[in-house]
Amino acid sequence: MSYLAPLREMQFVLYELLHSDEVLPALPGYEDATRDIMDAMLNEGAKLTQNVIAPTNVPGDRQGCVYDPETKSVKTPDGFREAYKQFAENGWTALSSPLEYGGQGMPHLLNTVAEEMMCSANLSLGMYPGLTHGAVNALLSYGTDEQKDYYLPRLISGEWTGTMCLTEPQCGTDLGLIRTKAEPQADGSYAVTGTKIWITGGEQDLTDNIVHLVLAKLPDAPGGSKGISLFLVPKVLPDGSRNTAFCGGLEHKMGIRGSATCVMNFEGAKGWLIGEAHKGLQAMFVMMNSARLMVGIQGLGLAEAAYQVSLGFAKERLQSRSLAGPQAPDQAADPIIVHPDVRRMLLRQKATIEGCRALAYYTVMQLDISQHGADEEARERADDMVQLLTPVVKAFLTDEGFFCANDGLQLMGGSGFTQDWPLEQFVRDARITRIYEGTNGIQALDLVGRKMGMNGGRSVKRFFAMVDGFLKEHPDAPYAGALKAALERLQKATLWLMQNGMTDREQAGAAATPYLRLFALTTVAFFWSRMALVARQQLDAGSTETDFYQAKLAAGQFFIDRILPQSLALMAEIESGKDSLMAMTAEQF
Amino acid sequence: MSYLAPLREMQFVLYELLHSDEVLPALPGYEDATRDIMDAMLNEGAKLTQNVIAPTNVPGDRQGCVYDPETKSVKTPDGFREAYKQFAENGWTALSSPLEYGGQGMPHLLNTVAEEMMCSANLSLGMYPGLTHGAVNALLSYGTDEQKDYYLPRLISGEWTGTMCLTEPQCGTDLGLIRTKAEPQADGSYAVTGTKIWITGGEQDLTDNIVHLVLAKLPDAPGGSKGISLFLVPKVLPDGSRNTAFCGGLEHKMGIRGSATCVMNFEGAKGWLIGEAHKGLQAMFVMMNSARLMVGIQGLGLAEAAYQVSLGFAKERLQSRSLAGPQAPDQAADPIIVHPDVRRMLLRQKATIEGCRALAYYTVMQLDISQHGADEEARERADDMVQLLTPVVKAFLTDEGFFCANDGLQLMGGSGFTQDWPLEQFVRDARITRIYEGTNGIQALDLVGRKMGMNGGRSVKRFFAMVDGFLKEHPDAPYAGALKAALERLQKATLWLMQNGMTDREQAGAAATPYLRLFALTTVAFFWSRMALVARQQLDAGSTETDFYQAKLAAGQFFIDRILPQSLALMAEIESGKDSLMAMTAEQF
The missing domain is CATH 2.40.110.20 (Butyryl-CoA Dehydrogenase, subunit A; domain 2)
Structure with missing residues (x-):
């Protein structure tokens, strides 16, 4: 039942896919973000979240917070205070904050990986320091020197x-x-x-x-x-x-x-x-945008936690025989992982989690580049991607976090529904992530109403060019055909939106949610193609990690075969327009 | 927040779609199931569930059941005993049981409508008498006369x-x-x-x-x-x-x-x-099959309850302006029902609930015909549909019940996540319906592994012939084109299953869940086409219920535009076969 930080998976994305160990140390101010240092910190993060944070999760849910109306004070669950103290004292609240206010000046990317671990281990506890980041960012951008000097060190250290x-x-x-x-x-x-x-x-x-x-x-x-x-x-x-x-x-x-x-x-x-x-909304968006990426990570972290528990169950639980004949003839039944429909639920989780992790880490690395890039052009290009992908990360990772946790619960049957296992808590915890920091419907409106049109649609054009460039450079990459078809579909949907949503904002509103999902599926397919290319290259080069890379190719194929086809339905939904949504009067409902 | 039994919607399906007021009274033993008597009983059921049962739902969730290890006894929540007593004393446990054991001898269809109300009002309470039906059915089929005479009257009266x-x-x-x-x-x-x-x-x-x-x-x-x-x-x-x-x-x-x-x-x-x-499994399936239909109804009932609350919220909650300009200029903002994305979530619920109600009531009326049909041929035809559609009703209505409740929660934003509103409870309650009485994965295996092949595939052939016959008879029925395309897709998937799943059972297992969903979407599209045809005929004939029938056409169109296209993705998923599911060894996960 316990959580193990998926370090190998994280490293695959960080180094083999994104080459963060080359990109980040080349940026002014991130010279220390070498692989050695990143790995050392992630190992520490894994220990802390596994051993100190995770054990507080289930008891924290059962006990909850208690309000005392006499003193107007709140008591958090037993163990939270001590665990938080250890988290702060070990420097985790200060990871990506500026050195001048006591931060460690490390990239947001490192902080994001740590946040994923925290959210897998105990989302409720992780939210206290998580929200602090928003306050820090707002003060950094808009505070006076006096405000910064007084508040930032105390917020960054986790003292407040x-x-x-x-x-x-x-x-x-x-x-x-x-x-x-x-x-x-x-x-x-x-x-x-x-x-x-x-x-x-x-x-x-x-x-x-x-x-x-x-x-x-x-x-x-x-x-x-x-x-x-x-x-x-x-x-x-x-x-x-x-x-x-x-x-x-x-x-x-x-x-x-x-x-x-x-x-x-x-x-x-x-x-x-x-x-x-009167300019508070602008400052609020500074808080909000980093919070939105973090909420996406919450969805990812919960999905990972649910996957680990349900995978363990699927390997242990003996029930019925494989449809291909007994696989464990010496036991009363086969472990349920032999059944195709159980594997469908496991792979839905695995393929989604790994694809979403790539998308999220990529986006956060762009955030680092947007702030530390060597030149204006590089910073602008990176910022374009952050702006465009933030609502996608927030909405898709939280929707999928909830669905993955539900798949984990489902494959565990009645056990998943009881409090003997943490799945039902993961599902309950994941439910809010689709709502707060802007509901996922609002994220979709942000994408189609603001982000797509920014700078004459520059971001979305750059995004298409990036995917197209990859396909031109690697025409034989795994899933290249499916990715090309998905990209064309997304471009067609984008054109539909331009033609219909600009003149009639209700058309944009009607298309928003399926469009965001279509965008996300295409983006994740892009990252799967890139990850599978790496895996194939490693296998071709004779890597000894054959299980790891073969599993990558299998999970990627699952995504292409069984998740990406949803884009066909989404396309039809978008092109059906607003008519069937707006036909009824409010009274006719 | 309170529940109102959707009597008009129920009557539409019973009488205008299924003509139960003509079909049932023509069956030997169901002479009393006239519209007058059915309506009178449904009105009574509405009063009871609205006024007596529903008020116990939220308090029952908060209080829960309490076990006393000293006496090994269980205390149900306050009010449950009194509400159950009233339910039983008013004859609701006895509704569809045989007259000779003290039952009222009414059709299962009437009981199902009452069960829908009960599940909307308080699923937990409804389960106590609900499970009793399984025991009654098993005793009726397999009990000795002595067992029947002693136990049945007491179970049917609700005394036990x-x-x-x-x-x-x-x-x-x-x-x-x-x-x-x-x-x-x-x-x-x-x-x-x-x-x-x-x-x-x-x-x-x-x-x-x-x-x-x-x-x-x-x-x-x-x-x-x-x-x-x-x-x-x-x-x-x-x-x-x-x-x-x-x-x-x-x-x-x-x-x-x-x-x-x-x-x-x-x-x-x-x-x-x-x-x-050694023949217990056979008797168990008698209990189980009626229980499976009932669990489908639980999904429907919860979806209806969630829809009512979230619809009320959407009409009341003022937030932002319509994308088409202010709709309530005298208020600070417009009610959120003006927004296309909110309507998407409402219509997902409405279109699914009404389509699923038609499917479920149709199936249960076939159950009545299978037991009371005048001749062997009619009983057999009806039984074929019951056998075929039972797993579809169980799995699809519970999956969709959960999704609909989640859509209701989502459109209410943070309110939906708090216990100030019952949505979060509906979601939690709905979660188990996808699991018990055979997980929905097992339902899918039942459909592809048992039901499709029964009697040389007679049931599924008859089902296709029924849809095809409707399309031939009404080539201009609403959505006829989309329904025809969906039917052809389902037939193609069925052929794929026959060709691949018979020789390789893992192929059948890999296709099972998407196939069941494809089957369900096609079936619901069929019922939507039939319902829309009725609505159009009523409007053409000058019915004064224009709001009701126009809403039917709009909801049906929404189903066709925005839900049925999922069949494109499901088809691709089925045809991708088992390879991406079975590629990994258990150790590679």
């Missing part, structure tokens, strides 16, 4: 955590409806008043202070989302006094029960403006 | 409940591995010894007695599933003494927490053989 306070009872997706107010004070601070809901880590007992980043409106704010400003509101003020930002209660949720999801009441709490007045 | 004791720790799907033993006693009874797990209602406090139907092996039993016999083991013996069949504990489960899922220890418990020695 950060939150993102966006949602209110009447507004989630539509932040223009925010009612929280910020009144300017004589000393240059602001008095923030309002209620925020679903605030992850809004209150907890892991750290002594919590730094809330709060969206609110100034008295002179224009209407809608253009009138939102961002404020920093610490739980404990720099003078040591308790700020009037209190937890009003906890949500009772389907999953991530070890994560404190708080109602936060700001009662004239003292805060400071971050960035410019 | 019944269980199905199949699974053991080492065997679920593979019942040949059963270890429970039955030793013949001098008085003609048997001493049953062994442990059964996952026994729904194995112990409860709703009734004074529980009748366990237990699979066990006689001392001279041949190995494997051919050596299984069925025994009746009551909790309280006819002489009033307590039998040695005890609950050893409860499972802690992801969902259906109000349903007591018991470990049952039979400690030399007194039992009686049902049917012939």
Whole structure:
């Protein structure tokens, strides 16, 4: 039942597919990101997540967080505080933050691999430091020097955590409806008043202070989302006094029960403006974008955890005989991994996880290049890919994380449904990832409504050119034919969107979700073709890791045979347009 | 949040699609199943499930069942006992049972509609009387007159409940591995010894007695599933003494927490053989087949419940403006039902639910005809459809029930994930329906391995002829072109299966799950074409229910545009064969 960090799989993507050990150390500031150092840190991360973090996962779910209305405090599950402390003290909160504020200055890619491990081991616990990254990024981009100097070292070291306070009872997706107010004070601070809901880590007992980043409106704010400003509101003020930002209660949720999801009441709490007045949405997107990639990684991490447990079960559980005759004649029945339909569920997980890992790590390495690239052109090209692929990573990896966890549960039968096994918790935990940091429907609208059209469609053109370039360079790559057909289908869908969605935004809205999925399937097929090419080259060169590389080729073939064909259905769905969605009046439903 | 039985939708399928008010009263024994009587009973069922049953659902989930190890007894959630009592006293347990044992002798179809309501209102509570039907059916088919006279009236009245004791720790799907033993006693009874797990209602406090139907092996039993016999083991013996069949504990489960899922220890418990020695599997299939149809209905009922709540939310929740410009300019934002992507999630539910309801009710009406048909030929034809469609109903309706509940949760965003709304419970409850009474993978193997080949493929030929006949008779029916293409695809897949799966059973196993889904999508498309034809005829004839019939046409079109195209992907998946599933050794995973 225990988690083992899939280091060999991670290394395959990092070094053999992405050559991060050549690319990253060549970037100014990432000279230390050599393979030796990366591997040493990943080995440490594996030990910590396997031995310290993972054991807190199931007990944390059963115990949950407890709110004390007397003190307005929250008790996290037993063991969380100690595990978090060890995580922070060993430097994991500081991994990819700048050296000047006490960070380790390592690439985001390394942090992402560590985050995958954390999410496999205990998503609820991982969310406390995970959200802190958003606060750090917002401060780095928009904080004053004074704010940076005071808050960043404490957030980066993990001494304090950060939150993102966006949602209110009447507004989630539509932040223009925010009612929280910020009144300017004589000393240059602001008095923030309002209620925020679903605030992850809004209150907890892991750290002594919590730094809330709060969206609110100034008295002179224009209407809608253009009138939102961002404020920093610490739980404990720099003078040591308790700020009037209190937890009003906890949500009772389907999953991530070890994560404190708080109602936060700001009662004239003292805060400071971050960035410019009325420009809070821009700062929020800085927090949000890194958070969106991280949520994609959560889906990946949960899928990996579910796969490991269900694979172990499939190898152990004896039930019925192989359709090809007994495989374990000395036992009462064969292990269920002999059955084609069980393998279908295992390979759905394996092929999806490995393809998604490649997509996610690639995207995060582009993020590193976009920030550390040697020249403007390289940074721009990388940023284009990050912008384009962020909603794809967020939505596809969380949808698939949920589906993979469900496949794992399903192949375990009744056992998967009981709490004797962690599968049902993985499914419950995975469910939220499709919703928070922008629902997956919102990700799809972001892709078709914003990302595709950016800079005259430059990103998507570059993406097509990249896949096309690979096919031209490697016409005999594994699955090249299927990939070419998928690319052409995606290009056709893109043209359909350009022709129909520009003039009629409801057409774009109607196509968005199947289009994002079509985009994702094509992208993952591209990475599978590249990974299979590496595997074939290794086998041809006489590698002794034959099992590993043969499994790569088999999993890739499964993806092409049994997952990629979904693009046929998605294409038909896109081309059917908005008519069947919009035909009914609301009353006719 | 409350449940409203969708009587108009139910009546549409019963009368306008299936003409049950003409077909059923024409069958010997079902003369009373007129529309007046059916409607009167459905109205009563609606009142009971809405007002008495539904209010117990959420509290029952929170409280769960509690086991007392001292007394080995189980306390069901508060209110369950009273609600069950009212359900039984009003005759709902007796609806479709024979008059001679105190039943009401009404068609299974009526009972199925009532079961749909029950499953929407409280699946956990509905399972106690639901499982009793299996015991009643087994006794009716295989009990002695003495057994029938003593047990049936008490089970049918709901005074007692019944269980199905199949699974053991080492065997679920593979019942040949059963270890429970039955030793013949001098008085003609048997001493049953062994442990059964996952026994729904194995112990409860709703009734004074529980009748366990237990699979066990006689001392001279041949190995494997051919050596299984069925025994009746009551909790309280006819002489009033307590039998040695005890609950050893409860499972802690992801969902259906109000349903007591018991470990049952039979400690030399007194039992009686049902049917012939070593022929228990046959009797078990009698229990199982009706249970499988019922589990399909559970999926349908949960999907309907989820749809109602999420539809209400979509009409109320104000967030963002329509992509076509403000629709509710006097409010801060538009209700989210204006958004194409929200409608996609609503229509996925609506189109699936209504299509699945037609498929399920059709199948159950065939069950009625198979038992009450006037002549052998009619009974045989109807039985062919029941046999063929039972695995399709079980697997497709439960897969889709889960997906629909998830779509409902998704469109509600964070609200759907909290326990302030019942969506997360519907998702948790729906999860088990894909597993119990034979996992959906087993259903698919049943379809391709047993049902398709029965009587030289007679059932599937008759099914194709029925769809083909409809298309010939109504070449201009709505969606006729798409249905024809889907039918041809299914026929091609069937041919592929015949050519490949007969000689190589692993090929059949590899194709099974996508084939079942392809079969289901085609079948539901067939029913949508028929339903849309009715709707069009009603509109052409000037019906005043224009909203209702227009919505039918829109939902049907959605199914054809956005769900049926999945058959393209499934076809590719089937034709890819077993190679990518079987390429890896177990060790390479």
